[in-house]
Amino acid sequence: MKRTTISDIAREAGVSKGAVSYALNGRPGVSEATRSRITAIAARMGWAPSSVARALSGGRAGAFGLVIDRPAEVLAAEPFFMRLIAGIQHELGPGPTSLVLQVSPDHDTELEIYHRWHAERRVDGVLLIDLRADDNRLDVLASIGLPAVVIGEPLGRTDIPSAWIDDRAAIDEVLDYLVALGHRRVVRVAGPREFLHSRMRSAAFLAAAARVGLEAADVVHTDYSGESGAAAARRALVSALPPTAMVFDNDVMAVAALGVAQELGLSVPGQLSLIAWEDSLLCRLVRPALSAVRRPVGEFGALAVSLLRQVVTGASVSDACTSAPILVTRASSGPVCRDRPDVSPWASTADWFVPPRFP
Incomplete structure (x- = not known):
């Protein structure tokens, strides 16, 4: 079906294209009666403004951009991004602004995308995710004048605000809960070391571990995939002093670790407690539930869009925090098993021994 143009509306209304432009853009130059008649004809003919033409004429593109620099196989299995995008779309609603989503294979390509979007006036602003140490995206976007909002930790910048979740409080709650159950050796399986949110959570985990007096608190960095989560869990669980509890940075890795525990003959939560991050449907489908x-x-996504709307209009915007995360306890976590010596819980009874402790 042919797209309705201003020329079509002008012909139907019996007026000039200039009059139609004035009427549809709310500019002076036509009477209110003519404006009403033209807008009614435009609506009946299914006319919609061209975002490209509007942007080139100095208007807005009517779109926000999001570039995700993650491997496709990780994205395909990661419920976090689907929930984030659902929140973004919910906030955008049926209004005039759409989401332009692109997956990038690397950092340099991501920067090229921003430059292209800005040059072509494809988007009015962008949402930044997965900030890294020494991330230059912030300065690049500021230099080309493309508005942005960070989905992540506050950065203390007045030009690029952040929408964030208080993960520190969540980590404190998790470790307080595990200590109350008697756990003293906990391993956190984290995302990539270069991500700022991974570093923040790891620092918060080690600080909380010191506060509650854990005997051992280790952090292992992975790529968020189930394969890496399983490998990290297997290495930890066959060590001389395995953890009695493990905390994972996403639910995909936690589900994979549950499989490893079953492979090694471990009882969950009798010999090993598992706690996931995000609480997608995966956590409720496995047994024991995580x-x-x-x-x-x-x-999180909706808040970021709300902030970006304000930034695009030139408003002064501060960092904003979502509602607090909560710990949902299910069958995968419980008290430490007290009926075995302090050894690797996958060993046979004949292999029990108490390893020497060194100063």
Whole structure:
């Protein structure tokens, strides 16, 4: 079906194209009666403004951009991004602004995308995710004048605000809960070391571990995939002093670790407690169901869009925090098993021994 143009509307209304332009753009130059008649004809003919033409004429593109620099196989299995995008779309609603989503294979390509979007006036602003140490995206976007909002930790910048979740409080709650159950050796399986949110959570985990007096608190960095989560769990669980509890940065890795525990003959939660992050449907489908930190991911995306709308209009915007995450306890976490010596819980009874402790 042919797209309705201003020329079509002008012909139907019996007026000039200039008069139609004035009427549809709310500019002076036509009477209110003519404006009403033209807008009614435009609506009947299914006319919609061209975002490209509007942007080239100095208007807005009517779109926000999001570039995700993650491997496709990780994205395909990661519920976080689907929930985040659902929150973004919910906030955008049926209004005039759409989401332009692109997956990038690397950092340099991501920067090229921003430059192209800005040159072509494809988007009015962008949402930044997965900030890294020494991330230059912030300065690049500021230099080309493309408005942005960070989905992540506050950065203390007045030009690029952040929408964020208080993960520190969630980590404190998790470790307080595990200590109350008698756990003293906990391993956190984290995302990539270069991500700022991974570093923040790891620092918060080690600080909380010191506060509650854990005997051992280790952090292992992975790529968020189930394969890496399983490998990290297997290495930890066959070590001389295995953890009695493990906390994972996403639910995909936690589900994979549950499989490893079953492979090694471990009882969950009798010999090993598992806690996931995000609390997607995966956590409730496996057996035992996984305890998890439920973060308001949909609200996270919606809040970022709300901030970006304000930034695009030139308003002064501050960092904003979502509602607090909560720990949802299920069958995968429980008290430490006290009926065995302090050894690797996958060993046979004949292999029990108490390893020497060194100063």
